[in-house]
Amino acid sequence: MRVSKSLWMGLLILFLLQAGLQWRILPLWSKNYAPKQAAPVGLSPEQLLVAFAGFREFLAGMLWVRADGFFHSGNYDAILPMLRLVTWLDPHNIDVYSTGAWHIGYNFTDEAQRSDRRYIPLALKFLDEGIENNPNVWELYFEMGWMYFHKIQDPVNAVPWLQQANKFPDMIPARRHTLAHALFKAGRFDEAIDLWSRLVLDAEKERHKGWEGHNLYDTRLKNFTDTLLDVVRRYGPEPETQPPLNMHFDATVKVVRPRVILVEGKLAIPTIGARVTVILRDKGRKLVYSPKALKVFTFEVDKNLTYMQDSLAVREMKFRREIDMSKDPKMYPFKAPEYEVEFIFDPRYASPQIQDRIGTDGVGMTDDRYLDTSEPSARMLRKVVTLTREQILMIGKTR
Amino acid sequence: MNATFAIAGATFGEAVRKRVLMVILLAALVIILISPAFEPFAGRGQRTLVMSFGFGIIQLAGTFIAIILCTGLIPNEIERRTIYTILSKPVQRWQFVLGKLTGAISTLAFIYAMMGLVFLLVTRLSLGSFDFQVLKGIVMFFLQSSLLASVTLFFSTFVSSLVNYFLSAGVFLMGNLMSTFLETIQRNPEVTPLTRVPVQILTLILPNFANFNIQNPIINPEQVLTDELAYFIQTVAYAIVYMALLLVASILIFNQREM
Numbered sequence: 201m202r203v204s205k206s207l208w209m210g211l212l213i214l215f216l217l218q219a220g221l222q223w224r225i226l227p228l229w230s231k232n233y234a235p236k237q238a239a240p241v242g243l244s245p246e247q248l249l250v251a252f253a254g255f256r257e258f259l260a261g262m263l264w265v266r267a268d269g270f271f272h273s274g275n276y277d278a279i280l281p282m283l284r285l286v287t288w289l290d291p292h293n294i295d296v297y298s299t300g301a302w303h304i305g306y307n308f309t310d311e312a313q314r315s316d317r318r319y320i321p322l323a324l325k326f327l328d329e330g331i332e333n334n335p336n337v338w339e340l341y342f343e344m345g346w347m348y349f350h351k352i353q354d355p356v357n358a359v360p361w362l363q364q365a366n367k368f369p370d371m372i373p374a375r376r377h378t379l380a381h382a383l384f385k386a387g388r389f390d391e392a393i394d395l396w397s398r399l400v401l402d403a404e405k406e407r408h409k410g411w412e413g414h415n416l417y418d419t420r421l422k423n424f425t426d427t428l429l430d431v432v433r434r435y436g437p438e439p440e441t442q443p444p445l446n447m448h449f450d451a452t453v454k455v456v457r458p459r460v461i462l463v464e465g466k467l468a469i470p471t472i473g474a475r476v477t478v479i480l481r482d483k484g485r486k487l488v489y490s491p492k493a494l495k496v497f498t499f500e501v502d503k504n505l506t507y508m509q510d511s512l513a514v515r516e517m518k519f520r521r522e523i524d525m526s527k528d529p530k531m532y533p534f535k536a537p538e539y540e541v542e543f544i545f546d547p548r549y550a551s552p553q554i555q556d557r558i559g560t561d562g563v564g565m566t567d568d569r570y571l572d573t574s575e576p577s578a579r580m581l582r583k584v585v586t587l588t589r590e591q592i593l594m595i596g597k598t599r
Numbered sequence: 600m601n602a603t604f605a606i607a608g609a610t611f612g613e614a615v616r617k618r619v620l621m622v623i624l625l626a627a628l629v630i631i632l633i634s635p636a637f638e639p640f641a642g643r644g645q646r647t648l649v650m651s652f653g654f655g656i657i658q659l660a661g662t663f664i665a666i667i668l669c670t671g672l673i674p675n676e677i678e679r680r681t682i683y684t685i686l687s688k689p690v691q692r693w694q695f696v697l698g699k700l701t702g703a704i705s706t707l708a709f710i711y712a713m714m715g716l717v718f719l720l721v722t723r724l725s726l727g728s729f730d731f732q733v734l735k736g737i738v739m740f741f742l743q744s745s746l747l748a749s750v751t752l753f754f755s756t757f758v759s760s761l762v763n764y765f766l767s768a769g770v771f772l773m774g775n776l777m778s779t780f781l782e783t784i785q786r787n788p789e790v791t792p793l794t795r796v797p798v799q800i801l802t803l804i805l806p807n808f809a810n811f812n813i814q815n816p817i818i819n820p821e822q823v824l825t826d827e828l829a830y831f832i833q834t835v836a837y838a839i840v841y842m843a844l845l846l847v848a849s850i851l852i853f854n855q856r857e858m
């Protein structure tokens with residue numbers, strides 16, 4: 201009887217001890233090992249069983265391979281739910297986050313290969329989730345910065361993400377250059393030069409380590425000197441960007457068939473390689489390019505929103521293109537009563553020979569009517585035309 | 600104590616002679632060995648495939664072996680009436696239960712050592728170098744299976760083998776899901792304390808098998824873990840304490856059982 205009493209007492213003590221241990225383990229488990237999203241929707245019972253039988257990462261890998269197959273067969277829509285499943289099963293698979301965000305942000309296009317930019321906030325949110333799950337990995341900060349730098353063409357917002365990525369010592373050396381380029385495009389010339397000089401000094405230490413070390417050093421040195429020369433030429437004592445060049449910018453829109461517009465205009469830039477961005481969107485509906493734009497991650501875009509963006513080449517100081525939005529009603533639903541067609545010339549992404557004349561920040565250009573100085577990092581040219589739904593859907597009039 | 604070791608030795612000997620267990624072990628070893636053959640399907644995720652497949656097979660085999668091994672440990676002795684011979688000798692009932700559990704855990708240790716060695720070899724062949732990080736995962740899965748063996752042994756003191764299969768498998772599944780379930784509802788602001796608190800209590804009561812699933816950072820080594828050593832120590836302590844708890848409970852029930 202006494203033995204039994206001792207056993208019961210021991211049982212109670214052991215029970216409390218295990219509960220105490222479990223209480224301490226849970227927060228650490230949650231931080232290090234817990235799945236990061238809500239339970240999956242779309243896994244079959246067999247797949248769920250496989251996942252819970254210890255094959256989570258294996259199943260994730262197989263699904264990712266399947267998603268790759270869908271990509272190569274052009275079945276892009278099928279990839280989205282797979283991304284969700286794969287990141288649920290393995291939230292630490294960096295490749296899925298980086299490639300998945302690229303896929304969401306870049307690969308949904310219309311017949312003319314114009315990106316469906318409504319997906320970009322989703323791509324940013326997807327990367328944001330990846331960063332939240334993997335805060336100690338540089339790749340996803342870089343991917344976020346790259347998405348701003350390259351896809352959105354917003355070097356100002358690219359800089360903080362790239363700076364975050366550059367803090368990691370294990371970052372691929374060549375990837376560090378992107379921050380310097382972004383700083384330069386954001387008008388932070390001193391910081392860009394400073395970074396290039398530090399990168400050159402770093403590369404000098406590795407110079408003796410084979411051709412890769414040599415190559416890295418040469419690349420950085422060239423970039424450093426080019427940047428210095430660009431700044432001196434464009435902003436030095438006798439800048440080539442002065443006096444400002446009058447761009448005589450103008451643009452018109454003509455509806456030639458239902459949902460087909462002809463855009464044309466002029467830009468008095470005396471060299472080739474300039475591009476004008478044209479955006480057609482629901483009036484007052486600018487896309488917010490921020491991971492915070494969405495409260496929760498979703499693959500659904502606003503199906504009622506029309507947003508078209510294209511880039512027009514300027515030749516002999518003129519640009520012209522017929523933009524057909526009639527073949528992609530899902531991407532261009534035209535549900536709003538009014539639309540803005542915005543024409544932008546942004547010197548930050550112009551080619552170097554153009555920047556030599558007007559500056560990276562547009563300091564060497566002016567315009568009688570459409571000069572926009574609201575963006576601190578660069579002067580731009582901007583013209584907005586308004587169209588009604590009736591005008592776009594019917595054979596229209598010249599505006 | 601000699602009696603305990605004698606029973607443990609006999610249990611181990613009997614287990615390694617069981618064909619079904621050895622067939623599972625052999626199948627697991629063969630599957631681990633051929634897992635690099637799937638590499639062409641892995642794309643860039645070669646490491647993920649080899650590691651996750653290996654860990655998955657090891658965990659699955661360990662789970663099956665633990666349940667199959669332990670469900671019959673006590674009922675079989677009663678059925679075959681060999682228990683009367685054993686208990687008629689100077690052997691206490693607690694020694695019998697402890698001996699059975701020790702034998703079962705030794706068998707699991709042997710099986711995990713075999714699978715661990717083969718897995719290590721496969722990482723060398725497939726990834727170019729021995730990845731000793733996998734040993735952490737193997738140790739954790741061994742503890743998981745040992746805890747499951749304790750649960751099964753506990754049930755075997757008062758239910759039949761057939762019921763025990765389902766009961767143990769159910770507890771294993773629940774114990775694997777509770778933390779994830781708790782984590783999910785804690786992240787959901789709409790869940791009321793009325794739902795959350797019972798789940799929290801259940802998480803503290805049931806054996807938590809999810810604690811031992813640490814393979815993800817081994818498969819994705821770029822992760823930086825918080826207090827990894829503390830987690831490892833606490834989880835090992837948790838396994839030992841919970842196994843002791845189940846052992847005491849098994850002894851208590853077995854002591855009161857009429858034979």
